[in-house]
Amino acid sequence: MTPNCTSAIHLLLLGLGIGPGDEVIVPECTWIASATHITHVGATTVFADIDEATWCMSATSLEAAITPRTKAVIVVDLYGNMPDLDAIRQVADRHRIVVIEDAAGALGSVYQGAKAGSFGIGSVFSFHRTKTITTGEGGMLLVDDDRLFKRCHFLRDHGRSQTKHYFNTEVAYKYMPCNLLAALGHAQFQRIEVLVQAKRHLLSRYRQAFADIPDLYLNPEPPAGRNGAWCTALIFGKSHGMNKEKVIDELVKGGFEGRPFFYPLSSMPAYGGETPEKKCKNPVAYDLSGRGICLPASFRTSDEELLAYCNAIRSILGKSPLVNFT
Ligand SMILES: Cc1ncc(COP(=O)(O)O)c(C=O)c1O
Structure with a gap:
């Protein structure tokens, strides 16, 4: 759990080491939170067109936006709609770019039998007050890679050493969850x-x-x-x-x-x-x-x-x- 979905996106970009000189692709139509941290890590935001049928990024528009500097694509499951993720994955794999799934508003959506949030190297959810499950403010980062998970875990707690108390090995971030809100979210997950x-x-x-x-x-x-x-x-x-x-x-x-x-x-x-x-x-x-x-x-x-x-x-x-x- 993270303080919100926006910070989960930031943490993931940081964990992936994305920074100046890199380009990250996002769809044109999404809440600005999908994109803001691309700027904050010093990378360049590239906007891709959306698809008439899904309202999400299409594989064709992704491919058109790729350049030799592209490091990642943030695919957004807009309003609960699902993009054509099979086709998007094929394009991303061919160009060796990582897929991040912004499933902020897609809790409960399913694409080709797989739940939203299960695509890409990492995905994010929002538990903002307007969302299907809410903790007032809150978010979730899911990571499908052990090294990346450890890196994000380390970065979210001030770069704290795992072996020595109050000893910091990097200047990092404070993106820890609030345990009271986590309890609220856990209860809502049951229903x-x-x-x-x-x-x-x-x-x-x-x-x-x-x-x-x-x-x-x-x-x-x-x-x-x-x-x-x-x-x-x-x-x-x-x-x-x-x-x-x-x-x-x-x-x-x-x-x-x-x-x-x-x-x-x-x-x-x-x-x-x-x-x-x-x-x-x-x-x-x-x-x-x-x-x-x-x-x-x-x-x-x-x-x-x-x-x-x-x-x-x-x-x-x-x-x-x-x-x-x-
Ligand atoms: C697609 C999308 N991404 C990210 C966010 C940011 O979520 P949060 O408000 O939890 O930071 C939202 C919020 O509405 C969203 O709709």
Whole structure:
């Protein structure tokens, strides 16, 4: 366990020895935490496009972003969706780069029979207050390599010697977990299926609410697996002529909250802002992000609240309201 998922990513990059002169690839559409520590270790962030069907990085976009300096790729299981990890692994192996799986929001997702978090040399989870399992703040680092595990373990506790008390052999970090929060997380792990099913219930309600409207897209189910549905997102197909700002404005006017699909990271001021070149390089991310919103995902959302929210979206699309869920 780590203080949060962001610090788990930092620890993993440090453990892998990634630093100045190295490049690390991340998808355009993710929470900024997937990428920030690439900058903090002194490496260069390279943004890859996302896939129209999975909304995650594709193997093709990964391959297009690889250069002789690429050391690692951080693949993100966005909103519980799973990327095509078989194809991504093949590309990464061919180019000898390590795969890190950011499964922050994918607890309970399964791809080709394997659980999210079991791919790559290391993976990370988040137990942030909005996540399927929460410890208020918290995260987890899973490492599939003994040497790397020992290195991360050492770096997270001030580079403390294993054999001599209060003796430090390197200037390192304080990324220790809080044991009280670990107890909270452990208790929630006992009922993980109940929590994941509650998230999947929301996804199935949304599927019902929009089933009669063509050209609308919700989190897809991965091949031979399932979507943990941490957060359901809705992409408006081009035929609806919608963009996320317009939908959010309408929702807010109706007294509802509206949250956007993640902006392409390269378009934000933190990474220098949008340019025609960036948009042209990763067109799917810029296009999909512009047409997507995140739907209410709280465990405590009642059917009545869900119905009112879905009907607000149906009304924006000029569709009649649903009377109830079946
Ligand atoms: C994809 C992704 N990665 C990393 C994080 C960071 O998690 P934390 O807030 O636990 O540091 C988040 C948080 O929402 C996330 O969605």
